[in-house]
Amino acid sequence: MNVDQIKANKKRKKRNRLIFRTVVLVILLAAVAYALVSNITKDKTKIDVGSQAPDFELEQINKNNELETIKLSDLEGKGVMLNFWATYCKPCEAEMPYMQKLYPEYKDKGIEIVAVSLDATELVINRFIDQYDLTFPIPHDTNEVVMDAYGVGPIPSTFFINPQGEVEAIVEGALSLENLEGYLKQIQPE
Structure with a gap:
């Protein structure tokens, strides 16, 4: 293997790591966004039919x-x-x-x-x-x-x-x- 091939392999490995990290980051961001949207849009009702009504x-x-x-x-x-x-x-x-x-x-x-x-x-x-x-x-x-x-x-x-x-x-x-x-x-x- 010559020097140019070694440099090309290093570049390819760096690019693959960057792609992998980017994909992981996108997946994590999507999971956080989904959790936030789900939490905001979920039914806020804490009291159900049959529950004791909270005193106030x-x-x-x-x-x-x-x-x-x-x-x-x-x-x-x-x-x-x-x-x-x-x-x-x-x-x-x-x-x-x-x-x-x-x-x-x-x-x-x-x-x-x-x-x-x-x-x-x-x-x-x-x-x-x-x-x-x-x-x-x-x-x-x-x-x-x-x-x-x-x-x-x-x-x-x-x-x-x-x-x-x-x-x-x-x-x-x-x-x-x-x-x-x-x-x-x-x-x-x-």
């Missing part, structure tokens, strides 16, 4: 401009419709009149509607409440703690909780009046 405590401003605390465990023995929404969400806005229409009747039957707002400011929420004349509790989840505890993805998202504190149904997206009433009947205390 949130505040809202009542009609007298006083802070009022809403705690899920205080509603034990009642059916609870727990709705996550925001004023900028058009489907959320569409279902609010249905919730208000059914609230007085189902409140008397032992069901509480709690609509957790994910808006940035209470001023926006209060204007919305006044605009639709809403009377059910609307606490403000300022730090999205409750939203994270329930694994809420898209809004509106609604959790129907039976009197024993178990999740009976989870609905992502807006509810029609008929669907809403059907779910409320499922969580009505006996």
Whole structure:
């Protein structure tokens, strides 16, 4: 073997190593990208039907401009419709009149509607409440703690909780009046 052949072999080995390393790097990058995309797009719901609903405590401003605390465990023995929404969400806005229409009747039957707002400011929420004349509790989840505890993805998202504190149904997206009433009947205390 002459010097030129030895140099050519070294070059070929270097090129093969570079190709091998590049292929390994591309495979690793693809695996990392796949893991990131899978993690971002996977269902965020941490709560399943049949799970015990996580307790929470949130505040809202009542009609007298006083802070009022809403705690899920205080509603034990009642059916609870727990709705996550925001004023900028058009489907959320569409279902609010249905919730208000059914609230007085189902409140008397032992069901509480709690609509957790994910808006940035209470001023926006209060204007919305006044605009639709809403009377059910609307606490403000300022730090999205409750939203994270329930694994809420898209809004509106609604959790129907039976009197024993178990999740009976989870609905992502807006509810029609008929669907809403059907779910409320499922969580009505006996």
